[in-house]
Amino acid sequence: MHTIKDISQGVVNGDFLLLAKSISWIENREVGADEFLESLQPNLVPIIGVTGPPGAGKSTLISCLIEHWVKEGKRVAILSVDPSSPFHKGAILGDRIRMKDWYMNPNVFIRSLATRGHLGGLMNGMIELTTLLQSVGFDIILIETVGVGQSEVEIAGLADTTVVVLVPEAGDEVQMMKSGLMEIAQIFVVNKSDRPDAEAFTNHLLHMMRECMGDAHIIPVVKTIATQQAGIIELVAAIAAQQSNGLSTIRKKQLLISKLYQIIAAHQMRSLNGPMIEAELATAMQKKHFNIFKFANKFFNV
Ligand SMILES: Nc1nc2c(ncn2[C@@H]2O[C@H](COP(=O)(O)OP(=O)(O)OP(=O)(O)O)[C@@H](O)[C@H]2O)c(=O)[nH]1
Numbered sequence: 559m560h561t562i563k564d565i566s567q568g569v570v571n572g573d574f575l576l577l578a579k580s581i582s583w584i585e586n587r588e589v590g591a592d593e594f595l596e597s598l599q600p601n602l603v604p605i606i607g608v609t610g611p612p613g614a615g616k617s618t619l620i621s622c623l624i625e626h627w628v629k630e631g632k633r634v635a636i637l638s639v640d641p642s643s644p645f646h647k648g649a650i651l652g653d654r655i656r657m658k659d660w661y662m663n664p665n666v667f668i669r670s671l672a673t674r675g676h677l678g679g680l681m682n683g684m685i686e687l688t689t690l691l692q693s694v695g696f697d698i699i700l701i702e703t704v705g706v707g708q709s710e711v712e713i714a715g716l717a718d719t720t721v722v723v724l725v726p727e728a729g730d731e732v733q734m735m736k737s738g739l740m741e742i743a744q745i746f747v748v749n750k751s752d753r754p755d756a757e758a759f760t761n762h763l764l765h766m767m768r769e770c771m772g773d774a775h776i777i778p779v780v781k782t783i784a785t786q787q788a789g790i791i792e793l794v795a796a797i798a799a800q801q802s803n804g805l806s807t808i809r810k811k812q813l814l815i816s817k818l819y820q821i822i823a824a825h826q827m828r829s830l831n832g833p834m835i836e837a838e839l840a841t842a843m844q845k846k847h848f849n850i851f852k853f854a855n856k857f858f859n860v
């Protein structure tokens with residue numbers, strides 16, 4: 559295994575080969591990976607989660623943010639969570655095309671992660687990866703997830719700042735998820751503000767926030783047109799303001815608790831023999847009055 563010093567040196571030189579190798583090595587749970595993770599000395603590098611419905615413009619927006627930060631001389635890592643769903647194949651191809659300018663940039667590291675097959679969802683594997691990235695010289699970590707279902711809630715458990723990207727036509731969606739969205743977002747972006755209904759949608763969003771949380775807890779709303787790079791300065795400023803407020807001790811603790819339980823659970827799951835358990839289950843479930851609690855009990859403390 560490579561040393562952190564070698565990996566960091568590679569990152570400084572814009573050579574991500576050792577970093578990519580170490581990531582695969584950790585993902586494959588090679589011998590020594592646990593000790594390696596325990597030896598990391600992560601820096602306080604902000605993790606910014608960007609989430610929102612499919613096609614809202616997250617990747618286009620991230621591309622603008624990368625441009626902004628790279629111009630400031632920062633090193634940026636982007637993790638794009640591939641939902642491994644046939645519905646998103648086209649979109650992922652789109653991402654590749656949009657992000658292609660950045661693949662060759664020595665200050666930009668991009669990695670796609672598949673969520674399929676990950677017990678414990680998005681967080682599993684992500685904690686390791688983000689901690690490694692925080693230890694090898696990046697200044698900012700961006701994570702893109704498609705906000706369908708659980709992933710946006712999970713991202714909020716990992717990111718210091720969660721940016722929820724909405725589009726004017728998302729009115730119904732917002733209505734349905736309003737309290738959930740308010741809980742996870744530190745910043746709202748209304749992208750595609752070139753659409754005529756953007757103003758009305760923004761007002762609607764602000765109105766809902768007042769209704770849900772009162773005037774004291776209005777979450778900043780930034781209007782952007784990612785395809786024209788409009789509103790990016792404002793978004794960067796909103797992120798910086800949120801970061802400079804610092805995380806409250808309570809939120810910091812909540813984030814750590816959620817990470818800690820994920821790490822412990824993932825560790826305990828590793829000692830289980832999945833295929834064997836599933837085979838046993840296939841037989842047990844045929845029985846009359848099959849009780850899942852009783853079945854599960856056999857695997858406690860193994
Ligand atoms: N009119 C308009 N189109 C936009 C804007 N931002 C992005 N788009 C377009 O919207 C489409 C989707 O953009 P993406 O950046 O791939 O969206 P995404 O949220 O990353 O999509 P998924 O990763 O599939 O969820 C593309 O065709 C973009 O060119 C905008 O501000 N205005």
Ligand SMILES: [Mg+2]
Nearest residue numbers: 616617653702
């Ligand atoms: Mg995308």
